[in-house]
Amino acid sequence: MRRIVLRRLAQIIPLVLAVIVLNFVLIHLAPGSLFDVMTSEQQITDPAMLDQLRHTYGVDQPTGVQLAKYIWSVMRLDLGFSYRQNAPVLDVIMDQLPATLILMLAAIAVALVIGMTAGVLASVRVNTIWDNLISLAAVFFFAAPSFWLGIMMVVLFSVKLGWFPVGGMRTIGVNNGVIGDALDVMHHLVLPATALGLFYAATYARVMRASMLEVFRLDFVRTARAKGLSRARVVLVHVMRNALLPIVTLLGLQLGTILGGSVVIESVFSWPGIGSLLFDSVMSRNFPMVLGVLVLGSLLVAVANAAVDLAYLRLDPRIRAR
Amino acid sequence: MSRFSRRDFLMTTAGAALASRLSGPAFAATEAPKRGGTLLATWGGFEPQSLFVPPGGGSSPYFTSTKVIERLVRLTVDLKFEPVLAVDIKPAEDFRSYLIKLREGVTWHDGQPFTADDVVFNVLEYWKPISAGVSLDALDSAEAVDPLTVLLKFKAPVPEFFLKSVLAGKSGLVIPKHIYAGSNIITNPINNTPIGTGPFKVKEWVRGSHVEYLRNEKYWNPSLPYLDRLVIRWWQDPASRSAAFEANQLDIGVFNPVPMPDVPRLTSGGKFIAETKGYSNSAWITTIEFNQRRDIFKKREVRQALMQAIDRQFISDTIFFGRAHPSIGAIPSSNAIFFTKDVQDYPFDPKKAAKMLDGAGYPVKSGSRFGLNLVSAGWFEENVKIGQYLKQAFEDIDITVDLAVPDRATSLKRIYSDYDYDVAVSNNSGSIELIPSTTQYYTTDGIVKGAAFRNATGYSNPKLDEIVAKMAVETDEPKRIALGKDFDRLVALEAPLLPMVDLEPVTIARSDVRNHSTTADFMGESWAELWLDR
Numbered sequence: 001m002r003r004i005v006l007r008r009l010a011q012i013i014p015l016v017l018a019v020i021v022l023n024f025v026l027i028h029l030a031p032g033s034l035f036d037v038m039t040s041e042q043q044i045t046d047p048a049m050l051d052q053l054r055h056t057y058g059v060d061q062p063t064g065v066q067l068a069k070y071i072w073s074v075m076r077l078d079l080g081f082s083y084r085q086n087a088p089v090l091d092v093i094m095d096q097l098p099a100t101l102i103l104m105l106a107a108i109a110v111a112l113v114i115g116m117t118a119g120v121l122a123s124v125r126v127n128t129i130w131d132n133l134i135s136l137a138a139v140f141f142f143a144a145p146s147f148w149l150g151i152m153m154v155v156l157f158s159v160k161l162g163w164f165p166v167g168g169m170r171t172i173g174v175n176n177g178v179i180g181d182a183l184d185v186m187h188h189l190v191l192p193a194t195a196l197g198l199f200y201a202a203t204y205a206r207v208m209r210a211s212m213l214e215v216f217r218l219d220f221v222r223t224a225r226a227k228g229l230s231r232a233r234v235v236l237v238h239v240m241r242n243a244l245l246p247i248v249t250l251l252g253l254q255l256g257t258i259l260g261g262s263v264v265i266e267s268v269f270s271w272p273g274i275g276s277l278l279f280d281s282v283m284s285r286n287f288p289m290v291l292g293v294l295v296l297g298s299l300l301v302a303v304a305n306a307a308v309d310l311a312y313l314r315l316d317p318r319i320r321a322r
Numbered sequence: 323m324s325r326f327s328r329r330d331f332l333m334t335t336a337g338a339a340l341a342s343r344l345s346g347p348a349f350a351a352t353e354a355p356k357r358g359g360t361l362l363a364t365w366g367g368f369e370p371q372s373l374f375v376p377p378g379g380g381s382s383p384y385f386t387s388t389k390v391i392e393r394l395v396r397l398t399v400d401l402k403f404e405p406v407l408a409v410d411i412k413p414a415e416d417f418r419s420y421l422i423k424l425r426e427g428v429t430w431h432d433g434q435p436f437t438a439d440d441v442v443f444n445v446l447e448y449w450k451p452i453s454a455g456v457s458l459d460a461l462d463s464a465e466a467v468d469p470l471t472v473l474l475k476f477k478a479p480v481p482e483f484f485l486k487s488v489l490a491g492k493s494g495l496v497i498p499k500h501i502y503a504g505s506n507i508i509t510n511p512i513n514n515t516p517i518g519t520g521p522f523k524v525k526e527w528v529r530g531s532h533v534e535y536l537r538n539e540k541y542w543n544p545s546l547p548y549l550d551r552l553v554i555r556w557w558q559d560p561a562s563r564s565a566a567f568e569a570n571q572l573d574i575g576v577f578n579p580v581p582m583p584d585v586p587r588l589t590s591g592g593k594f595i596a597e598t599k600g601y602s603n604s605a606w607i608t609t610i611e612f613n614q615r616r617d618i619f620k621k622r623e624v625r626q627a628l629m630q631a632i633d634r635q636f637i638s639d640t641i642f643f644g645r646a647h648p649s650i651g652a653i654p655s656s657n658a659i660f661f662t663k664d665v666q667d668y669p670f671d672p673k674k675a676a677k678m679l680d681g682a683g684y685p686v687k688s689g690s691r692f693g694l695n696l697v698s699a700g701w702f703e704e705n706v707k708i709g710q711y712l713k714q715a716f717e718d719i720d721i722t723v724d725l726a727v728p729d730r731a732t733s734l735k736r737i738y739s740d741y742d743y744d745v746a747v748s749n750n751s752g753s754i755e756l757i758p759s760t761t762q763y764y765t766t767d768g769i770v771k772g773a774a775f776r777n778a779t780g781y782s783n784p785k786l787d788e789i790v791a792k793m794a795v796e797t798d799e800p801k802r803i804a805l806g807k808d809f810d811r812l813v814a815l816e817a818p819l820l821p822m823v824d825l826e827p828v829t830i831a832r833s834d835v836r837n838h839s840t841t842a843d844f845m846g847e848s849w850a851e852l853w854l855d856r
Contacts, residue, residue, distance in 0.1 A: 030731070030732070031728070031731065031732040031735050031736070032729075032730075032731025032732045032733075032734055032735040033731070033735075036731060036734050036735055036738075036739060036772070036774070037730065037731050037734065039772075039773065039774070040734045040738065040773075040774030040775065041375070041378065041379050041380045047770075049451065049452070050772070050773070053508075056506075056508075056509065083509065084371045084372075085371055085372060085514075086371070086372040086375075086508075086509055086511065086513050086514060087372075087511070087514060092529065095528075095529045095530075096529055096530050099530065099531075147559070151559075151561050151562065151565070154562060154565045155565060158565060158569045159565050159568045159569045162569065165569075165571065166562065166565050166566040166569045166571045166572075167557060167562055167566065167571075168531055168532070168555065169528075169531060170528075170531075172362075172532055172534060172553050172555070266530075266558075267557070267558030267559045267562075268559050268561075268562050269562070270531065270555065270556060270557040270558065270559075270562060271530070271531075272528055272529060272530025272531035273530060276368075276369075276530060276558060277529075277530065280368065280369075280371075283729060283730055283731065284371075284730070284731065285731050
């Protein structure tokens, strides 16, 4: 087990380096630069001022030097300074990180619960009306654009019924103490987490159903039934546990992406997450910010991968033997 | 009459005019403003990169900073200058110096007094080098005569309207010397929680969500602001803003907050109003630019022919859902001072356009007259559609069009840095004063490679430069306006770059939000006089 963790952690350094170099090159290949965007927004035309800003932003140096400087500062755990936000990159990310984590974790939880339940149900009642309905719902939620789903939910639940707020993460200017605040955030979280969760749930339901059906055909399931175990015990303990591996794989992949947030859901629900920050940063070619998010993201991918490996061990002891 | 009461009088009449238009003449014009309440506001764009961006930074930081930071004067919707931090601005006989009298008893949000030293610091360290740029080129010196008087000296005569426009404009925000002195103004961390003299203080900025302001209890006008609290929130999605209005979670949205087709639906019930006032000092236009570095577009007939091939009424009605109208000349029709109809116009006439191109030496040869690269700047959604429409319109007169609608950064680079286009579609927002915001698109000194929203066509005409140069020093107001109209007539005829349509931005507000459109630049209004009838 320790070997797995160490092996995964050892992958982080080349991974982060590759992420930095690749994205640095990509963003410099894209036409336009942060300097162009900033100076045009600020309507600066004075050549002396332009030179001064070029120096301030560090873009007067050759690209190679800029890259080397960036890598050196990341090695010292410094993600740099974003002139666009006029604040250190890490501070800006940390400001928006909690909101992103809450939204994405809640959405994934919704997806897991709904998706797995639906998948199990569909596989148990395979080829019945239940199975068909669940498959239909899965296709629908997978195909429906999440911004459309989000707006429809807002129109129904916020505008018509008035059950939930239209957007945001907190009721502004109300102080209810810690518990009240948590409830308030949860109240705001329901719609975005559901809108995003239903999209992911569709995948989980399909994967769970297929994987369950495959395990159902295996010999040990027949044995379990022959032993006279109850149907519920066979399904939950014997089939489901073995069917979980693909779900865990999927979950691991998804955990790796949560730092990116969801630009669409965040903009529909005005959720203060990282997705919109990343979008603005790409559009304004604000590479310290883009790289900052990606570097943290790649760390998260490495950690999530290690966690998934550990979960495999726990779910299927045979893996250890190999 | 003291200055206070004159100001209050103007305020009430403006409010009354607004109220009577909204609710009919039965509505009491003498309604007393009510104190208190929280205003939930938004605008039709994104969160700013920083609450205050000293060199400008676009509409979003301008919107958030002007609730906190004030200017010396302001321009009302009926285009009169009113005192804010300055009670009087008086030119000398020769217009080479101005004496500015400041308001007494003004303090910064941190309790420090506001004095002439602050203004001198702003003029020399902030406005001239950073925000106002060429507008203050003629400035020679600024000195504090006494704690409440500043003397500005210029190398050349400076027209009064011009100077006051600079002071009332986007570049005239007054920032505290004791906080900024000795630091780099652009990167000072205070810009994320700005301090000013304004009616609202920043309480908290939750990035990605909202900024909350509280009433400045020590505001220099003790009866203002009427609101207790102001919250500016950002939705990136216009449809969500409509939903927020309908769910009573939004009171006012400036600069096209909701999708255009939603405007009639929201306003039909009487719960919301759509207001188009307050955008004249920041009048948005969509322009077409012809790159003068291409031989084809050096010919005036070609530029004029292409202008005539465009059905601008169609663009207004279909692409902007009627929230725009065809431009006349180079100056937006909302500019009550300089606008004139007496200019070369380009009504839609593709047959005449085709004939003009034939005459200019570009007949149809094997199906095409010539090919052109059309770059439509993709920062507004409408520009995508305008680009597609122009491609069709030009192809109708047998011009081959290669259309590109690049994203913001790429558009800036192609149009303003690399001049990599034949015909471009762009936007700008000009102030009432033509120099420099409008003239710099045409004058030779407006050509600054790499500087956006300037003369990117390379057009250079000594006659035009002369008119603008005269206008810059003409202190007689009627003569100056006549020069402005000469300028308009010349560029409309030459058409190196012309507005196709004037946009008509709209503010959506709940009908119980009062007194909200009183200045000529609504994005920059402090909202001190805004009140809620609840």
